[in-house]
Structures are given as C-alpha cells and as structure tokens.
Amino acid sequence: MSTTATQKRSIGAVLWDYMTTIDHKKIAHLYLIGGGFFFILGGLEAVVIRIQLIKPDNDFISAGLYNQMITMHGTTMIFLAAMPIILALMNAVLPLQIGARDVAFPFLNSLGFWLFMFGGILLNCSWFLGGAPDGGWTSYASFALTSPGHGIDFYVMGLQIAGAGTLMGGINFLVTVINMRAPGMTYMRMPLFTWASFITSVLILFAFPALTVALFLLMFDRMFGSAFFDVTMGGNSVIWQHLFWIFGHPEVYILILPVFGLFSDLFSTFSKKRLFGYTAMVFATMLIAFLGFMVWAHHMFTVGLGPVANSIFAIGTMAIAVPTGIKIFNWLLTMWGGNIKITAAMLWALGFIPSFTIGGMTGVMLGSAVADYQYHDTYFVVAHFHYVIVGGTVFGVFAGLHYWWPKMFGRILHEGLGKWTFWLFFIGFHLTFFIQHFLGLMGMPRRYWVFLEGQELDLGNWISTMGAFLMSVGVIMFLINVIITIKSPKAPADPWDGRTLEWAISSPPKFYNFKQLPLIRGLDPLWIEKTEGNGKIPPAEPLDDVHMPNNTFLPFLMSLGFFVAGFGFIYQTDHKLMLLPLYIGMAFALGCMAVRSFKDDLGYYIKKEDLEREAD
C-alpha cells in the first residue's frame, strides 16, 4: 500500500478505510487525530481561563461558564487528550518494537478507540445542551450531587464510555507484550518504551475499575435515586474522594511512565550509547507503579483522615522520589560520555529534565503533610501538576511525535520549526506556571473565578497569562509544521541512526509490519546488527503466507450504540420517553456484540508470492 495509491483513492474510501480499520498503525493515526483535536480544544479552554484571570475582578466570562471551563479543561486534557495521544504512540510503536505484526486483539483495539471517541464527543455535546459539567475534573460528590442541569450527567456517561475504551486498550497491550514478542525478544531485551507501556497497562488494568465504580455510584445517585454519597440520606461523600483518587493517582503515573520510557529510548539513541543501568531503570519503573497505588490519600491530607493516615501517606509519597531520582541520574549518565546530537526531539527530552525535576521537587514538598495544609488546593498545586503533566507528559508527547513522525507518516517534521516550537513552548510554559507556585502561597486558592483587588496577586496572574499566550504560539507553530511536512520528501527507514526494532523496517511500515518475524539477538537489536552484523535483522522464520484479520465496521457501530444509550441515560430523568434511546442504544450495542460472537471471521492470507514481489 504505497502513498501514491492512497492519494488516488477518494476521500470517502479513505474515511471508510479508517472507520473500519483494525491496523494498529492506522488506529494510532486515529488516536492522534482524536487526541490532537481534544488537545486543541482543552488548550483553548485554558486560554479562556487565563484571559479571565489576566486582571483582578475580571468579567470576561461568568462564574458558571468559568467553572465549566476549568472542569472541561482538566477532564479533556487528562482523559481525551493526554491518554489518547499516549495510546497513539503506543499503538504506533509498541508492536514494532517487539517485532509483532499487530496487537493481540486488533478488534478490541478499534473498539477501544471508538469508545473513547464517542465518549469524548458525548461529553462535549454538553456544551450545546444546557451547559458542560461544572464540578471540577475531580467532580467531588457533595457538590456534584447538587449541581443543577445535566452537566455532571454528561461527565459521568462520557467518562464511563471513554474509560471503558481505555481499559480495553490497557488489557490489549498487556496481552500483546506477554504473547506477541518476536523470537529472542525476552522481557529484559525490550526497549524501555515498551517496558513502560507494559507497566502502564498494568496500572490501567487496576486503576480504571476504581473510576468505573465511582462513576457508576455517582450515576445511580444522580439518575436513579440512590444515595451513596448523599449525606442527608446517610451516604458519605468522602468515599467518592477515595475512589476517585485510588484511580486518580495511578492515572498520573499512567500519563508519565510511557514518556519516561520514550525519553529513555531518545537519550540512548541521540547519545549513541546504550541506556545506562537498564535493569535499574526497569525496576525503578515497576517501583514507581507499585508505590503509585499506595499514596492516593496525599490528595486528601486536609480531609481530616487523622495524623496516622496522613503520616503514612506522607512517607509513601516522599518515597516515590527515590525511584524517580534513580531514573533522572541514569538518564544523565546515559548521556555522559556519549555523542549527543541535539535534534528537535532531543531538545524536548533535554527540556524535560529541569522541568520535570522541578515538578518532582514540588511533589516531595507537597508530600510533607503539614506543609501541604498550606499548599493544598492552591495555585501551588496547579503549578506542581502542570510541571509534571506538561513538563513531563506533554514534552514527552512532543518529543515522541518529532521522533516517530517518520515512522507514523513517512515524513520527517521540519527540524528548525520543531526547535522554534520547543523554545516558544518551553519559555511560555515556565512563564505560565513557575509564578503560580508563589501565587498559591500568597493566598490564591485554585478554581477561583476571580481574584479580588488589593491582594497583590495581580502581577503574578498577568505574567502567567502572557506565558499561556506564548505556549499557544508554540502549539500553532507545531500545527504549521505538521501541515508543511505533508509536502516534504519521504523519510528513510532509519533517519536517526536508531537502535530499536521499529527502525529496521520502512517508514511507514507495510501494513503487515514484518515480512518475516525478526530474530532478536539482544538489547537494542538494530544496533547489534549494525555493529556486529550486516545492519539487517535476521529473520526467525522462512518466508510464508501471512495471516491477517479483516477490517470491520462493528466497533464503530457498537460505540455508536453506547453513545445513543448515553443520551437515554442522561435524559430519562426528565421524561420517560427518553428510555427509548436508552433501550434502543443498548439493544443495538448488544446486537453488534452478538454478531461479533456468532459470525466467524477467519481473516485472510497474504500469499507468499505477493510478499516476495514487495521490496523490503
């Protein structure tokens, strides 16, 4: 399937191809487009927030709209932008890095994407249907139960549907790594990005069910008259906080661990050195993931859990600094003695080190419970988690996109523009968020629609807003880069002198990835073959027919069913007639499942002769 062939096809045919595809590389494109769209949406919401806070007592938007903005900014960025874009990178690269022809469950992969997409669209439909959710991205139950209108209902149903998609993605990658590794690709030969994605999938598997449960309880409270969180009826709203953070804290590591992995690959590649302390890195990642489940109550130091709980969670939180420190020092030592080439991708990786270290520092500071009584729910926390999520995850996503763009789309992003994007975004980022540490300690709580005059918070907020504008310019520059790259020349298979398996095949890879499954002889398999062999990965099997799955429209239809049912759930509280879409949607989704279960789809074979004709 060459690019010229793609250009000849009609737009309708391309659309149909993407709507029915189960190829992990195309699903990666879909995740990137979907996640990218929501990233821009969430970014615009952030700019609106910052404009509202540019001066004291501003009336740019109303209090109600402001609360919808902060809620949707957080929810969109976490669930609909960061996670999907990370899943895009995993989809694009992970199967290639372990020498697989696809993920373990291609059908599930497609279903996961369409559930995410329809969930995200459902959530954003609220803007046009009486107002978006306004309970903050954490949607604490005591307030969420009292919020009028359907905003919070959209939050519940949208996240439930999107979350189911993510859970499927996690399970899929787990099984893929366990079952689909090429011959010789032992666990301890896997690239760090694959390792980190693998561990992340474990986190998804254990963290998301907590969210699912929390959302179900909230759904029943709001739509079906139960009272799990309603204090006046004997419920308890603190339980929501526990459930949310039992999910929410691992979620942070779900966002950061994959980019830890990809930075490890990048530092190694662009320093022309193997990763320093590979084993330590793997175990540090596991330790972070494990501890990530033990610290959720540090989001709740001020709830009144008592000194014993607060002390335990304080120490647990600080302990995470140890494995994170191990990673930082190993990255630095990977570059030590290396031959460092500063490409745009590497620039993002280098910018990550000071930015994320600051985020980690403030993380430890927040872990100190008594100090947290001052930081909690102020702009200090806002600064901290943006340093971690933007300075970590977003920098990582940009690094990954610059690095893997040729592998995903067959073109290299413009290096000069990439560096400009970095500097604008990097300076804008620090300008926006560094000052917020001080704003918080100077007495500015988070989620404040206005700050009143005469509190000496004016200058800091003004600087912060200017920084946000600079970040926006950076993002626009990246979009320009993406557009002009469409016309740039085709990328070679291995533009960065890579070390891992994905660089051994063409850019973009053939739809079956590997003509013959590769034989892996050690860590950094391509590097080994470059230095010890002939630069080509030896095949592990003779050339033979390749079994491939058929495209299918079912995942799209199933998700559509849940999407329709979602509206039914939300509006049946107003009118019994709305039970109709609920039943129709659910029946349709279940019908699609029945079709999927009872109809045999055995896939097809690519003939050996056809493979022989294809160039490498």
Added chain:
Amino acid sequence: MKGAIGKIKIAFLFAATALFLAGCGKENLTALVPKGSSAQKSMDLIILTTVVMTLVFIVVMILFVVVLARYRRKKGQEDYIPEQVEGNKTLEIVWTVIPIILVLIMAVPTVVYTFELADDSKAKDHINISVKGNQYWWHFDYTDDKLQTSQDLYIPTGEKVFIHLLSNDVTHSFWVPSIAGKMDVNPENENTMYLEAHEEGVYWGKCAEFCGPSHSLMDFKVIAVSPDKYKQWVKDMKEMDPKEKPETTVAQEGQKLFEEKSCIACHAIGPSPVAVGPNLTDFGNRTKYAGILEPTKENLVNWIVDPEKEKPGNKMTGKYPNVSKEEAGKIAEYLMQIKPSSVTPETAGK
C-alpha cells in the same frame, strides 16, 4: 559620618524587607509570612523541604550542564561511536541511598508536626467555636459563650482556639493562610483544628475547596485581638439588645422593613442557634459586606436589591419580596448602625 552610614544601613534594611515582603504577597493573607503557630510549623517544613529539594535540583543541573557542555556532538565527530557502558552498581547504590537519607530527613519532622497539629486532647481547656460552612458564607457559633456571628471570626491572641468544622451543604475548606493551614469542612464528619495567632490583626480567610459558582467569593476574616479586648467583645455581644430602637427615623423604618421584607426569617440579630442566613449581630462592625464588598452603604444597597449580581448562585436571591433601592437604603441604614461592641476590626492592632 557614622550616623549617615547607620541611616543608610537602616534604609537599606527597610528597603530589603519591603522588597522581600512585596515578593511574599499581602501581609495577613500570605502563607509566606506566618503570624500563627500552625502557619509557622507549615512554614518550617516548607523551608526545610525547599532547601533539601533545591540541593538535589542543583546537583542535577550541574550534571546536566556538564554533560551537555562536554558531550555535545562537535564538528567531524558524526561517526564517533562512544563506549557502550551497561551501568555501574556503585553509582546506582549511591543515588538510591542518598535520596533515602534525604527523605528521612524530611519525613521525621513531618510526622512529628502532623501529630502535633492533630492533637485536640486539650480542646476542653480552651475556647471552642463551631464553624459551619454554607454556600457561600461562614457561620461561627461560640458554644461556650452562647453567642453567634458570621463572616468575622473574633479570637484572642496568644492562645489556642479550637474550631470544629462542619458543612451545612457541600464540602468547603477553611483556610486562614497567615495563621493556619487549611482543613476541609465536610458535610458528614466534624473536623477539629486550632488557631493560634501571635499578634493582633485582621487576617484573610478563604474557602479552598471548590463549592460552586461563588467559591471564589466566599471570603471571611479572622480578627485577632488581645485577650482583654476579646473578653470585652464577648461581654458586649452578650449584652447587646436586638430589639433596641435605632436613633434616626430612617433607621427605624429600616428596622421595620427588615421584618416586613422577611429578612428576619433567615437573618438573626442577637444570639440565635438557628442560622439559615448569616447572623447580623455585629453587622455595623463588619470588615466586608457579604464577605467581599467594601463596607459602604452603596454596596450594601446593591447587594440587598440584587445579590445575584454580586455573588452568583447564592441562596439569598429570590427568598424575599422585591426590595426597592429606597427601601434597601433604609434597611442598610438600620443594619450599618448595629455596632454592639467597641472592639472592632479597626481596633485590632491599629
């Protein structure tokens, strides 16, 4: 000559302090200039952790800069292949053990302070105040003295005042940054913390847990006065006669309107255990109206006529018959002259 240098020195010190304070935010609001014992403890830990973490950051940055300066690719080096080092066990141990020690240095005082701040075993020997959070105002019930106020919380300096926090609706959080860190005000369980202000002053308090459209407008003040003044205030508040006729006729008409327009249904003047709306016993001495408005008659009239405009989502809107500007002016006249005590925010430390 010596005097001149001394003057310059003092001027310089003054300027430096002013600059430092300016960078730390507004006095009596910022957490960076603690004026109470809990805030001081938080500040101690903030400084300790900041110092330790900054040291780590400096080490990382030195390594980072050295690595980039020494090992960045130079011209003609494109094909140089460095030695492929696997790792180093000693180094791994070093950067595991040192952080563990650093974490311990921070963890021990954290645990000690956490237990100290949570200790309410001696609460019975001190003043106890029940604090109720409401969308979007604060109610203070001095349970021992059987008197109530709203929005302005009077406490004596130099001693611990235990406050018991409970919400009447959704979760709020009680935060007076200069005196103490925050504690959530939950609807289901009472939390206890103490305030101990070192010096007199009017301290800013804020709601720190997202509670609705006017979350950012849920300010209150803590007014710390000397124990003598505090005793005087309690005495005045108890002796206050809610039925007392105001002097001017306008205010008298306002008093009547206060009943006719059913303000009195929610707002108590004088001791009352029920508080549907803020208790107005010391209204004339309030630092702010509705928690946020400068205490002028114009502001109060606007507030009474259309509270929704000032505090979106508040529970007062629509609970009473229409009040004209003129009527509101009379009510304001009445409310603003209710000054039961000579101890006012202005007398606190100034």
